[in-house]
Structure formats: structure tokens, C-alpha cells
Amino acid sequence: MKQNQFEKIKNGKGFIAALDQSGGSTPKALAAYGVTDEAYSNEEEMFDLVHEMRTRIITSPAFDPNHILGAILFEQTMDRQIEGMYTGDYLAEKKGIVPFLKVDKGLAEEKDGVQLMKPITNLEKTLKRANERHIFGTKMRSVIKEAKPESIKAVVDQQFEIGKQIIAAGLVPIIEPEVDINSPEKEKCEEILKAEILRHLDNLNNDEYVMLKLTIPTRKNLYKELIHHSMVVRVVALSGGYSTDVANEKLKANDGLIASFSRALSQDLNVNQTNETFHAALEKAVKSIYEASV
Template sequence: MQQQQLEKMKNGKGFIAALDQSGGSTPKALAAYGIKEEAYSNEDEMFDLVHEMRTRIITSPAFDSNYILGAILFEQTMDREIEGMYTGDYLAEKKDIVPFLKVDKGLAEESDGVQLMKPIPDLDKLLKRANERHIFGTKMRSVIKDANPEGIKAVVDQQFEIGKQIIAAGLVPIIEPEVDINSPEKEKCEELLKAEILRHLNSLNESELVMLKLTIPTVPNTYKELIEHPNVVRVVALSGGYSRDEANAKLKENDGLIASFSRALSQDLNVNQTDEEFNQALQQAVKSIYEASI
């Protein structure tokens, strides 16, 4: 299964759906879906509602492996079930979609123009559970705001250090050093970031494989060298706050870069839609993101 999934991620046509909002971003995701904060009175109820939303997305006929290669899950979603199966198994077996798990615990305070990841305690235990739940890979996010060489180096060092721990556990890490789309030095950040990533990629041995999730670059095809690197399974793009139309247009300018959108995928979905309306809205989103990705 793992080898088949690796082949699919490397060469398949399509994109990755990011369904991994967690903790602090869950109320925003629910609000965008039409569920206001007064609809739930505690965290358990909130997570029940977000699981219902994700279940509706994943079980929709529009959530189709002809267009979607993989899906990134939040830890709680991995541990919950859809139609009597763990979510990762449902994705892999019923949908032929490769499951990933978000493993970071959020962002630290800004320093040197970047936000590193907070420490990830018990990561080994989480990776063990991910393997038991048949998860293929992981995702972890840091943020770059300024073209500060020390800050950017620290972000990439941290990502690859934890990435190696994930590889050792038999999973494929998605390394995500997001460049803030509003950074006044976005292009310069991307140049520094690319050089740091290349330095790390070139020090990996041939069996150490990673994926990269990057902000769509200001200069099209900036990341061509990363896309073609033998240690990189795939380079995917985050929507980063762009609307879906903007993100799709920018993505089309970059050869070989595919989408891994979250907000841009679900922006037109609403809890009050009929199933027909919901499936149609999701299908339109999926097809437009797929077109931009291929």
C-alpha cells in the first residue's frame, strides 16, 4: 500500500485537500461554513461539528480520487471514524486518497522575522499512532514574514530536523515553511528559502524522501529546482489567504506545482446547503483546483 501511495503522490494528476484546521483555527473554519460560535458551548461540541463538516466533505461524491491525490487530517480526525472506519482507512480504502496527518502544535512567537513551530512533545508516540492508523505522511507549518537569513535558516533547520525523525518512523514529511503573502519582501524571502531548502535536500541520502508545501512564488517557476530534486516526492502550494480564483491563476503559472488548498477548497460550502447544492459547490471547487494543478 505504502509503495502504491508513494507512486500516486509522485506521479498522479490532481491535488491535496487540506482538511487540517485545528485548535485556534477551528472556530474560523466553522464560521466560514455557517456555524457560529453560539452553536456550541465547549470544545468537544466544536470538534464534533467540525468532524461532521469534514465527514460531509470526504463522503461527498465530489471528493473524488480522479481529482484529489491526498488529504491532510487533524489529529482528532485521524482518531475518529467515518461510516465505521478510521478516517485514514476510509480515505485509502473507500476513496483511494492518500491520508496525511498534521503533526505540529502551532506557531511560536515571532522572532527574527519568522515563527518557528512550538515544540512537539510525544511526537514519537503520535507517529506510532499514525502508522497504526495507516497514515502515509505528515505535515508541519512554520511562517516566514521577513527576509531575515538567520530566521529563515532557523525555520528550515527545524523543519528538516523534525522531518528526519518522521522519515525514521517510516512516514513522508510535508515540510511547510510558509512565506506570508503580505510580506513586503516576499520575493527575497523565497530566494533565501529556496537556497536553504536546497542545502538540506542535498545532504539527504537517497532513501530520505520529503514533500514540500510552499507559498505560490512571486516569480513563476522559482521552485523548479526543488520540484525536480530526486529527494522530493512532490511540491505542493498553499493558498495562503488568496481567494480560490487568485490562487488558481497564480498556480497555473508554475509548472509541476500542484495545490494543497484549505480555505480555497471549502470557501463556498455551507452547513445549510442541501446535499445537491453542497456536492455541486464542492465539485466546482475541486475541478477548478484540479485544472490549475495539472
């Protein structure tokens, strides 16, 4: 773990950009960017196009370290290059932005009101490669839809169990048990989730640091204890399907919570925009998310 990157993530002003749409969500991300499925005939071409999109975002002058602390990458993005450098190295060295890697393999089927993560195959190899590619931390996502204590406990147990393997590999895990923004029991889910997370945090050793990525809570400042916990590097918020404006407004109401938005960052970007229009649209999104985060 690089100390200067640790300090930047822990104490820096800004937010974390999520550029980690994977196989399942890539067609949707490309379509939102104006690239329809007619533009590619196989998965390889699809991933080439999404890497072009991400390269355009990352190399934009609007994607700058004064506003953006870190960026979460999809595994393929980590293994690809930007201007002759691996993406993580380009982010760290050219941009001064801390690279993270999405390591989960997607969600299992919904059961008892939650979606656990599918088994993460070859995790050890992936973490070894992440270290070779100079990645700082990882991210993995589960989803909570109903306020069932045992189910929420299972989600958090799974996250921290894998989180400890990631810590042992010298990386900082972002634990992401998302609460569905459309859940009729959202607030109750969040209360149970907070208690479960605190239970695990209190049992960590004094060198086992984690980050948390959580849905913006219904009750403002609910996650204050998590934000100030000694074993938490940073608590970041996912946009969860909210538009940029709505997500920003909700974020502003929560002290110390910063953004890690995906859709809200790129919703106004289009493949057909001139570079000038593209950079301006990205700059507007970056500045609005930054303002909500600080």
C-alpha cells in the same frame, strides 16, 4: 510506506486537500461554514461539529480520487471514524485518497521576522499512532515574514530536523515553511528559502524522501529545481489566504506545482446547503483546483 501510495503522490494528476484546521483555527473554519459559536458550548461539541463538516466533505461524491491525490487530517480527525472506519482507512480504502496527518502544535511567537514551530510534544507516540492508523505522511508549518537569512535558516533547520524523525518512523514529511503573502519582502524571502531548502535536500540520504508545501512564488517557476530534485516526492502549494480564483491563476503559472488548498477548497460550502447544492459547490471548487494543478 506503501509503494502504490508513494507512486500516486509522486506521479498522479490532481491535488492534496487540506482538512487540517486545528484547535485554534477551528472556530474560524466553522464560522466560514455557517456554524457560529452559539452552536456549541465547549471544545468537545466544537470538534464534533467540525468532524461532521469534514465527514460531509470526505463522503461527498465530489471528493474523488480522479481529482484528489491526498488529504491532510487534523490529529482528532485521524482518531475519529467515518461510516465505522478510521478516517485514514476510509480515505485509503473507500476513496483511494492518500491520508496525511498534521503533526505540529502551532506556531511560536514571532521573533526576528519568523514564527518557528512550538515544540512538538509526544511526537514519537503520535507517529506510532499514525502508523497504526495507516497514515502515509505528515505535515508541519512554520511562517516567514521577513527576509532575514539567519531566521529563515532556523526555520528550515527546524523543519528538516523534525522531518528526519518522521522519515525514521516510516512516514513522508511535508515540510511547510510558509512565506506570508503580505510580506513586503516576499520575493526576497523566497530566494533565501529556496537556497536553504536545496542545502538540506542535497544532504539527505538516498532513502530520505520529503515533500514540500510552499507559498506560490512571486517569480514564476522559482521552485523548478525543488520540484525536480531526486529526494522530493512532490511540491505542493498553499493558498495562503488568496481566494480560489486568485490562487488558481497564480498556480497555473508554475509548471509542476500542484495545490494543497484549505480555504480555497471549502470557501463556498455552507452547513445550510442541501446535499445537492453542497456537492455541486464542492465539485466546482475541486475541478477548478484540479485544472490549476494539472
